[in-house]
Amino acid sequence: MNKKVSVIFTFLFGLLFGPVVAAEFKEGVDYEQLETVDESLNGKVIEIFSYHCHYCYRAMHSVKAFKKQMPKGMILQHVPVTFGYSQLDSFATTALLLSELDLMEELHEYTFHIAKMPIKGEKHYNKLENMEGVKAYLLEQGVSESQYQQALKNIEEKQLIKKYNKLASKYQVEGTPTFIINGKYKVSDYKKGSQYDEYFTELLLHVASLK
Template structure:
């Protein structure tokens, strides 16, 4: 059985507080996946991450999660294969204090224009090459090796707007009922649940996306 990394939500440092924050489709006997098993229909409709108007695929992940590292190649393939009008987003899960630096790293690298070239490299360095990348200083060292100005990276990572974004992310993740990574949420309506492999998670994502496209993405 494929299992996601599951962590108990804890109060975050830097004043980040836990906040507690569609309609169900009719059963389809021919469907390869079952609502309530491989995926769940979320009770609160249209809780999307963005307002772009496109069908939205969100991976809730963390650089501290080895399963996310293992799933990352599948995410890369998903991004390339998703139909026109569909976009893939990443949301770093700040499940506890030890994972908040990874969320900060994600947003700082995105602001500095380094995300695309460092995303998979971070996973490789941490889990394959066994670099110690946990504290903000260690994380800053990693990005400095990939061309970032170390002081600028730390400043961006600790900026008030990043604090606010992480707080919003946590609230949305809780609204979606996400308690493990990697988790996929499609259009704020469907969340992956009991999948047995990364291949199944990727295939489920494509199926849910097509379902949204067929329904007219309402």
């Protein structure tokens, strides 16, 4: 390879694989400010999601990276929604049970994988598509029958699915995942693709740093 060709090759390689320039995020384009600020959510990041949602599954890596770098003292909460579709109830209940049983931190990522794994001997994939499957999954994780029943009772008494659907409606959430940050900003435009993961992490960090 002659020197001229080598220089051109090095230049093109740098363009393709060189360090990524920090993105500039714009309000109204990459995120939006809510009309009404909810002071009770200051210091919190609410991820509105579903274990049934493919984009939520894809965004999990970005959210995981964000959690490691988010401002000190900030809390990330996973809030499941159904948008009123009964076929999503079992997925939302799974998340609520994990929270009620204090297993969300331990099993959140694994539960997403379970939701995408084929079931042996079955034509469908999602083990969480009905409450029988949800119960079996949690018992496999070491949850006792009595713990499961008590947690389920607590969730039903608190009407948490209804509560979180109202929350999504309040913030005009039209899809998942959507993030409500500090009760003031909303981020909702996740795109699939490994190159976008880092960008989305940086977007969440940027919005979380806003006053």
